[in-house]
Amino acid sequence: MIRERVDTGHTSYDIVIGTGLLARTGAFLQELNVKAASRHLIITDTNVQAAGHLAPVLSSLEAAGYRADVFVIPAGEASKRLALAEEAFEFAYEKGLDRHSVVLALGGGVVGDFAGFVAAAYMRGINFVQLPTTMLAQDSAVGGKVAVNLSRAKNIIGAFHQPLAVLYDIETLHTLPLRERRGGYAEAIKHGIIRDAEFFDWMKTHTAAILQNDPAVLPELLARSCRIKAEVVSADEREQGLRAILNFGHTLGHAVETLAGYGRLGHGEAVAIGMVAAARLSVRLGYCSAETAAEVEAMVELAGLPTRIPNNLDTDELISSMQKDKKATGGTLTFVLLRRIGEVEIVKEVPPEQVREVIAATREG
Numbered sequence: 156m157i158r159e160r161v162d163t164g165h166t167s168y169d170i171v172i173g174t175g176l177l178a179r180t181g182a183f184l185q186e187l188n189v190k191a192a193s194r195h196l197i198i199t200d201t202n203v204q205a206a207g208h209l210a211p212v213l214s215s216l217e218a219a220g221y222r223a224d225v226f227v228i229p230a231g232e233a234s235k236r237l238a239l240a241e242e243a244f245e246f247a248y249e250k251g252l253d254r255h256s257v258v259l260a261l262g263g264g265v266v267g268d269f270a271g272f273v274a275a276a277y278m279r280g281i282n283f284v285q286l287p288t289t290m291l292a293q294d295s296a297v298g299g300k301v302a303v304n305l306s307r308a309k310n311i312i313g314a315f316h317q318p319l320a321v322l323y324d325i326e327t328l329h330t331l332p333l334r335e336r337r338g339g340y341a342e343a344i345k346h347g348i349i350r351d352a353e354f355f356d357w358m359k360t361h362t363a364a365i366l367q368n369d370p371a372v373l374p375e376l377l378a379r380s381c382r383i384k385a386e387v388v389s390a391d392e393r394e395q396g397l398r399a400i401l402n403f404g405h406t407l408g409h410a411v412e413t414l415a416g417y418g419r420l421g422h423g424e425a426v427a428i429g430m431v432a433a434a435r436l437s438v439r440l441g442y443c444s445a446e447t448a449a450e451v452e453a454m455v456e457l458a459g460l461p462t463r464i465p466n467n468l469d470t471d472e473l474i475s476s477m478q479k480d481k482k483a484t485g486g487t488l489t490f491v492l493l494r495r496i497g498e499v500e501i502v503k504e505v506p507p508e509q510v511r512e513v514i515a516a517t518r519e520g
């Protein structure tokens with residue numbers, strides 16, 4: 156079992172990575188002093204339930220003397236919406252959840268963001284525990300960004316609400332489709348690019364094994380990736396500065412994901428395209444060499460992720476979406492640009508015409 160820790164100064168928690176953890180959820184809640192007198196709420200999605208990951212959590216809670224209700228959301232990005240969160244609030248209230256209740260987010264990034272948002276707002280904030288079940292969740296379960304979307308903007312209604320703990324049972328990855336494993340891997344690649352060239356090189360030589368869920372490499376991948384995320388979040392919980400580096404590939408990535416229509420491209424796939432474009436923009440603006448950008452693109456290709464912007468997405472709409480990105484000020488464009496593998500820089504007021512050129516050069520063939 157591996158333990159990483161987030162410590163933001165006013166809150167701290169463990170990220171536990173290992174096997175068989177879901178079947179020990181109840182015991183973990185006892186360690187965390189979660190009260191058995193209150194009712195608790197598991198939020199999961201239809202695919203995670205069908206894959207059999209809900210049953211061990213329910214059994215272990217019962218064995219530890221906890222009573223929990225289950226709220227199942229439809230699988231997919233479209234579930235990250237306010238109307239569904241309202242249904243979850245009504246459900247929680249009907250079931251009698253109180254301020255000592257805990258929300259358990261059992262699923263990928265969609266469930267984590269949604270359930271975390273519900274926990275952040277219910278009774279002005281109750282505790283939640285992340286039980287991630289996707290490769291992507293090495294990123295999403297850590298750091299306390301919780302949110303739902305608007306139809307034309309990602310993660311726009313949300314909060315910073317840190318979990319009580321992250322319990323990452325890597326056995327859940329065995330039921331995860333390959334496309335989703337690739338998508339989640341994009342965020343691990345991002346962590347290497349922004350912070351750790353040696354980790355990036357390690358991934359280059361271990362990609363095949365990682366995508367095959369090889370138990371000899373998976374724990375190391377997840378631990379190294381989570382550690383990078385934990386370090387950045389611990390240093391800057393509320394994204395006053397440094398934390399924005401975690402948004403590498405996301406300025407264009409979020410615009411592509413949104414305009415493609417939620418669910419058409421996965422988050423990691425859109426971020427993969429965004430990383431290729433951000434690297435090319437970095438070359439164009441003189442931040443890094445063409446060889447460095449080529450390394451990013453080669454890695455994205457090696458992971459079997461898309462590198463090109465779909466032709467049906469309009470450039471003006473992409474630009475206008477990016478101008479409303481959360482990192483933007485006054486409608487100008489903010490990008491995280493690449494200096495070299497392992498080092499990025501947050502750059503404000505990037506000229507839109509340069510971005511247009513990069514978009515044009517990064518279209519599907």
Ligand SMILES: NC(=O)c1ccc[n+]([C@@H]2O[C@H](COP(=O)([O-])OP(=O)(O)OC[C@H]3O[C@@H](n4cnc5c(N)ncnc54)[C@H](O)[C@@H]3O)[C@@H](O)[C@H]2O)c1
Pocket residue numbers: 200201202203206208230231232235262263264265266268288289290291292294295296297298299300301309310327328329330331332335338339342421422423
């Ligand atoms: N809060 C953050 O810091 C943060 C970071 C990165 C991404 N995100 C968000 O995360 C979301 C993407 O997360 P994701 O890629 O995990 O998507 P997801 O939660 O939609 O999961 C991907 C698919 O896999 C299914 N699934 C999940 N676990 C499974 C398992 N073990 N076996 C079989 N099927 C399983 C899901 O039902 C879904 O169909 C986006 O909304 C993104 O904005 C948030």
Ligand SMILES: O=C(O)C(=O)C[C@@H](O)[C@H](O)[C@H](O)COP(=O)(O)O
Pocket residue numbers: 294298300309310342394398399401402405481
């Ligand atoms: O945790 C962060 O900070 C990140 O930027 C991680 C991203 O991978 C993630 O997609 C996040 O939800 C994006 O945040 P947003 O503030 O741009 O919505």
Ligand SMILES: [Zn+2]
Pocket residue numbers: 294342405422426
């Ligand atoms: Zn992301």
